[in-house]
Amino acid sequence: MEYLEKIGERAREASVKLALMLQDEKNEVLKKCAEALIEYQDEILDANSEDVKRSRENNVKESLIDRLMLTPQRIKSMADGLLEVAALPDPVGEVLSMNVRPNGLVIGEKRVPLGVIGMIYESRPNVTVDAFGLCFKTGNAVILRGGSDAIKSNIAIVKALHEGLRRAGVTEDAVILIEDISRETVNKMMRLDKYIDVLIPRGGAGLIRSVKENSSIPVIETGTGNCHVYVDEYADFDMALNIIDNAKTQRLGVCNTCESLVIHEKISERFIPLLYERLSAKGVEIRADEKACAICPECVPATEEDYYTEYLDKIISLKVVDSIDEAIWHINHYNTKHSDAIVTENYGNAMRFLNEIDAAAVYVNASTRFTDGNEFGFGAEIGISTQKLHARGPMGLKALTTTKFIIFGNGQIRR
Amino acid sequence: MEYLEKIGERAREASVKLALMLQDEKNEVLKKCAEALIEYQDEILDANSEDVKRSRENNVKESLIDRLMLTPQRIKSMADGLLEVAALPDPVGEVLSMNVRPNGLVIGEKRVPLGVIGMIYESRPNVTVDAFGLCFKTGNAVILRGGSDAIKSNIAIVKALHEGLRRAGVTEDAVILIEDISRETVNKMMRLDKYIDVLIPRGGAGLIRSVKENSSIPVIETGTGNCHVYVDEYADFDMALNIIDNAKTQRLGVCNTCESLVIHEKISERFIPLLYERLSAKGVEIRADEKACAICPECVPATEEDYYTEYLDKIISLKVVDSIDEAIWHINHYNTKHSDAIVTENYGNAMRFLNEIDAAAVYVNASTRFTDGNEFGFGAEIGISTQKLHARGPMGLKALTTTKFIIFGNGQIRR
Numbered sequence: 001m002e003y004l005e006k007i008g009e010r011a012r013e014a015s016v017k018l019a020l021m022l023q024d025e026k027n028e029v030l031k032k033c034a035e036a037l038i039e040y041q042d043e044i045l046d047a048n049s050e051d052v053k054r055s056r057e058n059n060v061k062e063s064l065i066d067r068l069m070l071t072p073q074r075i076k077s078m079a080d081g082l083l084e085v086a087a088l089p090d091p092v093g094e095v096l097s098m099n100v101r102p103n104g105l106v107i108g109e110k111r112v113p114l115g116v117i118g119m120i121y122e123s124r125p126n127v128t129v130d131a132f133g134l135c136f137k138t139g140n141a142v143i144l145r146g147g148s149d150a151i152k153s154n155i156a157i158v159k160a161l162h163e164g165l166r167r168a169g170v171t172e173d174a175v176i177l178i179e180d181i182s183r184e185t186v187n188k189m190m191r192l193d194k195y196i197d198v199l200i201p202r203g204g205a206g207l208i209r210s211v212k213e214n215s216s217i218p219v220i221e222t223g224t225g226n227c228h229v230y231v232d233e234y235a236d237f238d239m240a241l242n243i244i245d246n247a248k249t250q251r252l253g254v255c256n257t258c259e260s261l262v263i264h265e266k267i268s269e270r271f272i273p274l275l276y277e278r279l280s281a282k283g284v285e286i287r288a289d290e291k292a293c294a295i296c297p298e299c300v301p302a303t304e305e306d307y308y309t310e311y312l313d314k315i316i317s318l319k320v321v322d323s324i325d326e327a328i329w330h331i332n333h334y335n336t337k338h339s340d341a342i343v344t345e346n347y348g349n350a351m352r353f354l355n356e357i358d359a360a361a362v363y364v365n366a367s368t369r370f371t372d373g374n375e376f377g378f379g380a381e382i383g384i385s386t387q388k389l390h391a392r393g394p395m396g397l398k399a400l401t402t403t404k405f406i407i408f409g410n411g412q413i414r415r
Numbered sequence: 416m417e418y419l420e421k422i423g424e425r426a427r428e429a430s431v432k433l434a435l436m437l438q439d440e441k442n443e444v445l446k447k448c449a450e451a452l453i454e455y456q457d458e459i460l461d462a463n464s465e466d467v468k469r470s471r472e473n474n475v476k477e478s479l480i481d482r483l484m485l486t487p488q489r490i491k492s493m494a495d496g497l498l499e500v501a502a503l504p505d506p507v508g509e510v511l512s513m514n515v516r517p518n519g520l521v522i523g524e525k526r527v528p529l530g531v532i533g534m535i536y537e538s539r540p541n542v543t544v545d546a547f548g549l550c551f552k553t554g555n556a557v558i559l560r561g562g563s564d565a566i567k568s569n570i571a572i573v574k575a576l577h578e579g580l581r582r583a584g585v586t587e588d589a590v591i592l593i594e595d596i597s598r599e600t601v602n603k604m605m606r607l608d609k610y611i612d613v614l615i616p617r618g619g620a621g622l623i624r625s626v627k628e629n630s631s632i633p634v635i636e637t638g639t640g641n642c643h644v645y646v647d648e649y650a651d652f653d654m655a656l657n658i659i660d661n662a663k664t665q666r667l668g669v670c671n672t673c674e675s676l677v678i679h680e681k682i683s684e685r686f687i688p689l690l691y692e693r694l695s696a697k698g699v700e701i702r703a704d705e706k707a708c709a710i711c712p713e714c715v716p717a718t719e720e721d722y723y724t725e726y727l728d729k730i731i732s733l734k735v736v737d738s739i740d741e742a743i744w745h746i747n748h749y750n751t752k753h754s755d756a757i758v759t760e761n762y763g764n765a766m767r768f769l770n771e772i773d774a775a776a777v778y779v780n781a782s783t784r785f786t787d788g789n790e791f792g793f794g795a796e797i798g799i800s801t802q803k804l805h806a807r808g809p810m811g812l813k814a815l816t817t818t819k820f821i822i823f824g825n826g827q828i829r830r
Binding site: 016019020099101105107114115193197198212213216218219220221236239242243245246247250332354355356358359360361362363364365366367369370371375376377387388389390392393402403404405406407408409410411412413414 | 431434435514516520522529530608612613627628631633634635636651654657658660661662665747769770771773774775776777778779780781782784785786790791792802803804805807808817818819820821822823824825826827828829
């Protein structure tokens with residue numbers, strides 16, 4: 001049997017046991033794993049130093065090294081993350097509905113674990129712990145394939161998690177790290193539909209596209225966000241400026257950051273200069289269409305490409321529209337179905353925006369930065385789904401479950 | 416722009432309009448389409464005769480020709496199907512939950528159409544009408560690619576549906592038939608993720624496997640069913656015989672038919688002869704393991720392959736087990752996660768079976784034949800999902816929807 005098939009078989013067997021674990025038992029394991037992470041801190045930090053050193057030698061960008069690097073504080077917060085997951089209610093076992101059919105059959109729909117979850121992600125060791133915590137809490141086994149730059153850190157972290165599992169008397173196969181980081185192996189992993197029920201990629205657009213195109217396993221697409229704020233002709237200017245400032249600058253490199261503005265023509269002459277003043281003070285460059293550039297010559301002329309771009313940087317695109325219809329068309333055309341907001345005091349326009357914008361989260365008079373599991377009250381999240389199947393928007397514990405129908409009969413046969 | 420891309424673009428544009436239609440408007444359209452089907456009956460029957468003639472010349476199997484062939488009665492029942500869908504409640508717009516966050520944001524989760532649904536199916540013209548009805552009712556546009564043997568029938572049927580749409584003043588692009596039936600085009604359709612939100616294959620295992628392996632669009636896997644009935648040591652024999660007889664013979668060629676039996680050793684000597692008597696009277700051949708053959712030499716020895724086989728025929732496999740543990744292991748190993756049943760009077764065994772069997776529908780003391788949208792009270796179904804993402808088991812109207820978060824703020828920004 002091949003390397004990956006063995007891993008798949010082990011994860012599958014583990015998943016059968018995990019599915020039957022009680023909430024208390026699972027929470028106890030998460031606590032033991034959090035303890036083990038702290039105990040293994042030195043070993044993890046040593047492994048991480050090697051990863052960081054090698055990455056620096058390979059000229060990996062500093063922003064990526066920052067994501068890779070661990071500190072005692074970061075290990076502490078990974079461990080705390082497990083305790084937070086332990087404190088969340090367990091969705092498994094909930095019966096969503098149960099009804100009696102005319103023939104007396106009682107049919108219930110019950111929430112159960114997915115089974116085996118595959119995660120493919122970049123060189124961020126904290127994802128290793130997060131993914132384990134959420135998958136384990138929902139009774140799933142998880143197979144992890146993290147970025148090659150973080151391989152030694154991941155091996156050390158998973159060793160600590162295994163120690164926690166062992167102390168609790170639970171199979172270590174609850175979390176399996178793929179240590180063979182070759183391209184060939186990750187490609188094979190995407191075809192392991194015999195063993196893996198769902199594949200969740202986490203990372204940049206390229207990674208996600210590749211998984212989506214090559215996987216024979218159902219994929220939950222996460223992440224890229226070309227988020228818009230539309231300033232309607234009936235907007236409160238102060239509110240609009242505060243929301244745009246927050247949505248763009250509160251954190252630059254995340255998927256719910258605003259990347260593009262849409263401004264109604266009727267207010268453009270008054271609003272755009274205020275906007276420029278506010279954003280340029282924060283060092284944000286505005287790439288704007290002709291109309292806006294005519295009003296505010298300090299803007300940089302935008303290309304068509306700009307309207308598609310998730311900058312993750314101090315740049316924002318801007319488009320002036322002559323109606324809410326054009327605003328809605330523009331946003332639906334260029335967005336990534338993540339998060340879009342309208343700022344308006346007009347009831348009808350607010351309702352049209354909510355109804356007609358096709359995105360996971362549609363806001364009236366609030367910053368797009370709220371699209372986040374914690375902000376939505378779901379607790380920790382495994383990612384933000386930008387596809388329409390299964391889960392949409394921030395994915396908390398429920399997104400890691402499925403349902404099955406349980407049917408109680410007393411001899412019914414079909415006529 | 417290419418043929419398929421144009422179709423995708425048209426469907427996408429139609430979907431935006433369909434998503435905003437009111438329930439009354441949609442029901443009116445379904446009625447007009449039902450009328451048009453009856454009016455166009457002669458044209459549809461003529462086209463169908465050509466399909467049937469060509470298929471006979473190409474030596475297509477009679478069972479497949481039976482599925483292809485239309486009669487006035489069958490057209491009537493397709494039209495009635497649309498009226499039944501019109502009578503179902505529209506799930507679109509339902510708000511599943513709405514909560515106030517500590518910062519005053521009001522976050523609701525609202526049910527919305529998926530957008531554009533792609534259907535790939537075999538030469539069954541009734542699926543053309545069913546798929547349109549269910550997709551339209553839920554505000555989705557649908558792109559259909561039916562089997563090549565039914566192409567003329569499908570063209571005539573879609574012409575009638577377009578007539579119904581036109582009379583109601585609704586875009587004909589609500590349903591688009593791909594008339595180019597080449598293999599190349601269907602392969603390209605599976606990569607049309609820019610326009611199609613979900614792909615649903617309906618047909619045999621080969622078709623579904625091919626779609627699953629080649630699609631870059633999220634797929635809902637439907638259908639193949641290697642369904643089991645386990646006769647526990649505490650079973651009521653009469654009930655077990657009635658359930659097995661019904662689950663195997665009430666209809667042979669459908670996915671919720673029982674294909675494999677599991678019998679507890681303790682009752683095997685008494686039960687298997689009764690079982691043989693009951694099934695052989697219906698012409699069903701039993702392919703059994705050594706233990707069963709020793710008890711009932713009229714059984715045919717089973718191979719390993721038999722336990723994986725969905726016969727869709729008068730054949731059933733049989734395995735004797737020494738415990739409920741072995742029964743559960745065997746079923747989880749060989750099943751297709753569709754429908755499995757236990758017959759028992761023992762509470763603990765019933766609960767273990769419900770908890771531990773991994774399938775879309777798990778039964779105690781009832782026939783597997785009930786796994787069906789109508790029997791579950793969902794109304795018409797688009798298929799039976801055997802995967803775990805998004806929808807599991809019979810998929811009614813809700814399975815053709817997704818959700819979006821609608822967020823009502825009054826200037827909230829993230830701290």
